[in-house]
Amino acid sequence: MAVTTEAIGIPAPRVRRRWSDLFGPDIDGYGFILPAAIIMICLVVYPFCLAVYFSMSDAWIGAENTHFIGLENFIYILTEDDIFRQTVRNTILFAVFSVLFKVIFGIAGALLLMHVTKLKRLIRGAILIPFVAPTALTTLGWWLIFDPTYSQLNWFLQNVWPFSAMGLGPYQYLGDPNLALASVIFVNIWRGLPFFIITIFAGLMAIPPSLYEAADIDGATGSQKFWRITLPLLRPVLAVIILFSTIFTLADFNIVFVLTRGGPMNSTHLFATYSFMTGIGNREIGLGAAISLFLFPLLFIIVIIQLRLVRKDAVYELS
Amino acid sequence: MSSPDIALPAAPVARRAAPAAGSKVRINPTPPWQKRKRLATYAGVLPYVAFAVFPLYLMAVTSFKTTAEINDFSQSPFWVSGVTLSNYVYLAEKTNYFESWMLNTIIVSVVTTLISVSVGSLAAYALARLRFRGVEMFGVAVFITYLVPQTLLFLPLVDVINWIDQFIPIRDTYWVLIITYPTFLIPFVTWLLMGYFRTIPYEVEECAYVDGCGRLRALFRIVMPMAMPGLICAVLFSFTLSWNEFLYSLVFIQDQFAKTLSVGVFTELIRGDIYYWGSLMAACFAGTIPIVVLYAFFMDYYTSGLTAGAIK
Numbered sequence: 306m307a308v309t310t311e312a313i314g315i316p317a318p319r320v321r322r323r324w325s326d327l328f329g330p331d332i333d334g335y336g337f338i339l340p341a342a343i344i345m346i347c348l349v350v351y352p353f354c355l356a357v358y359f360s361m362s363d364a365w366i367g368a369e370n371t372h373f374i375g376l377e378n379f380i381y382i383l384t385e386d387d388i389f390r391q392t393v394r395n396t397i398l399f400a401v402f403s404v405l406f407k408v409i410f411g412i413a414g415a416l417l418l419m420h421v422t423k424l425k426r427l428i429r430g431a432i433l434i435p436f437v438a439p440t441a442l443t444t445l446g447w448w449l450i451f452d453p454t455y456s457q458l459n460w461f462l463q464n465v466w467p468f469s470a471m472g473l474g475p476y477q478y479l480g481d482p483n484l485a486l487a488s489v490i491f492v493n494i495w496r497g498l499p500f501f502i503i504t505i506f507a508g509l510m511a512i513p514p515s516l517y518e519a520a521d522i523d524g525a526t527g528s529q530k531f532w533r534i535t536l537p538l539l540r541p542v543l544a545v546i547i548l549f550s551t552i553f554t555l556a557d558f559n560i561v562f563v564l565t566r567g568g569p570m571n572s573t574h575l576f577a578t579y580s581f582m583t584g585i586g587n588r589e590i591g592l593g594a595a596i597s598l599f600l601f602p603l604l605f606i607i608v609i610i611q612l613r614l615v616r617k618d619a620v621y622e623l624s
Numbered sequence: 625m626s627s628p629d630i631a632l633p634a635a636p637v638a639r640r641a642a643p644a645a646g647s648k649v650r651i652n653p654t655p656p657w658q659k660r661k662r663l664a665t666y667a668g669v670l671p672y673v674a675f676a677v678f679p680l681y682l683m684a685v686t687s688f689k690t691t692a693e694i695n696d697f698s699q700s701p702f703w704v705s706g707v708t709l710s711n712y713v714y715l716a717e718k719t720n721y722f723e724s725w726m727l728n729t730i731i732v733s734v735v736t737t738l739i740s741v742s743v744g745s746l747a748a749y750a751l752a753r754l755r756f757r758g759v760e761m762f763g764v765a766v767f768i769t770y771l772v773p774q775t776l777l778f779l780p781l782v783d784v785i786n787w788i789d790q791f792i793p794i795r796d797t798y799w800v801l802i803i804t805y806p807t808f809l810i811p812f813v814t815w816l817l818m819g820y821f822r823t824i825p826y827e828v829e830e831c832a833y834v835d836g837c838g839r840l841r842a843l844f845r846i847v848m849p850m851a852m853p854g855l856i857c858a859v860l861f862s863f864t865l866s867w868n869e870f871l872y873s874l875v876f877i878q879d880q881f882a883k884t885l886s887v888g889v890f891t892e893l894i895r896g897d898i899y900y901w902g903s904l905m906a907a908c909f910a911g912t913i914p915i916v917v918l919y920a921f922f923m924d925y926y927t928s929g930l931t932a933g934a935i936k
Contacts, residue, residue, distance in 0.1 A: 329759070345769055352784055356777065433926065442911045442912050449686065552773065556776075558775060559871070577773075585782075
């Protein structure tokens with residue numbers, strides 16, 4: 306272009322550099338994200354960096370000045386801290402069992418919901434309640450259910466036939482280390498199950514009925530239809546909710562803190578409660594931050610898998 | 625199912641042979657296998673419903689019992705024989721902080737919801753529609769902050785709050801919560817609304833531009849009204865999440881009167897080794913009911929929000 310115009314003798318038009326070349330056509334977009342970005346930087350990004358710094362210092366609440374001590378906190382946690390080892394074990398058991406049961410009962414519940422025709426709204430509404438109700442308060446309700454003397458569960462086991470004849474209980478649900486972990490997992494399942502049921506239900510609705518009709522014509526049995534059609538088509542939905550649920554189960558705080566505060570004998574401590582106990586209870590912020598940071602690599606891996614899945618769009622077409 | 629005196633055309637009636645007018649004999653009733661299947665379905669669903677409602681039910685029942693009845697182990701704990709409001713009266717009259725917890729919770733939830741939804745919807749619109757350098761990166765950052773749990777942030781935030789406290793006294797007031805709750809609400813709202821904004825066809829907005837609308841005007845007059853279901857959903861979820869929040873409120877507020885419901889009930893109403901189950905359960909029930917009622921009215925929004933964004 307320029308060559309030809311010069312050849313004719315007309316000066317080449319000056320190419321004006323526009324802001325839009327540098328920042329894209331919608332410069333006002335920065336204005337739209339500015340408030341969110343400021344809040345995120347000040348209250349998420351900065352605190353996160355601070356957490357990383359704390360984890361490498363001997364900071365404690367009320368200290369005049371803190372010193373950089375490198376990886377000492379991490380080395381201490383990994384080599385000398387028995388409670389931390391216990392915490393890792395608890396967290397793995399907690400996450401694996403609660404997610405596993407949520408998946409199994411979630412699929413079963415969603416399949417059942419598919420066949421519900423009457424009282425549909427009422428039933429679906431009731432099932433979702435644990436998810437919307439304030440966790441700390443409903444967990445206090447569970448606390449009563451698990452209380453050694455007032456436990457309705459023990460009362461039920463001891464006074465209602467056939468359990469009364471079996472001589473079961475009374476159990477110290479929150480007093481025995483193994484039972485306490487089981488109880489905490491149980492309450493976590495109670496709270497998380499609705500999310501699984503409703504999301505899997507939406508995933509089931511998205512499966513075209515024609516597939517089942519075709520299978521019927523071919524003479525497929527119910528279980529064949531489940532393993533060959535339902536489950537493979539649910540896979541993307543399952544992948545997303547399992548990852549989501551794993552993150553929030555790993556980082557769970559409320560249920561454990563309200564029910565057991567990590568006890569008895571640290572058998573229910575998760576990263577969150579242990580880091581709370583160290584950082585706030587013992588005032589050792591540096592050590593507490595280091596403990597909670599052990600969550601980060603786990604989260605990071607999950608987030609990366611998740612981003613890949615979400616990008617594949619298929620998952621989000623179900624709504 | 626089909627009543628003979630209303631003339632219903634086609635669909636529902638056509639499935640079965642229509643009964644002759646006046647005849648009481650139903651031809652072709654529901655086949656027994658279908659009945660059995662239906663029975664099996666409801667028998668399977670029942671445990672789910674019972675399991676979900678069980679703790680709330682016990683909470684309610686216990687809250688209406690007298691202390692004597694709670695301590696009476698000879699009768700079934702699953703039912704209340706002498707209904708009493710004494711536990712609620714106790715909360716209202718004998719404790720001077722229960723109302724202030726309720727009030728704090730309402731104020732914090734309303735204000736944080738307003739902040740988060742307005743800030744988040746602007747960001748969501750930019751992410752869904754506008755093209756500028758760094759927008760993709762911002763989207764990923766929002767997603768990551770959405771998934772960074774409070775567990776990682778509460779310790780350093782103590783320090784940040786202490787620093788702010790030097791200039792503006794916010795420590796031990798609900799202002800701390802108003803500042804910190806948006807950190808988990810904004811990413812969530814942004815993520816949720818981004819999906820909604822994407823479903824609105826760009827052509828509609830384009831028409832507004834052709835007619836001489838500016839971007840902001842198009843956003844508020846065209847896009848926002850069309851994304852109303854999404855906005856309602858975002859408001860409901862933000863409100864619920866901040867009403868239910870526990871960790872930040874527990875860590876940042878020590879003052880008895882400045883606490884929110886879920887923390888106050890937990891830290892102040894459990895006194896010593898003797899548990900006052902009646903008033904404790906009454907407080908739990910009173911704190912749960914507003915959210916459950918809200919949910920009962922807007923159930924469809926909750927469900928759509930759940931499946932659209934996949935939430936905690």
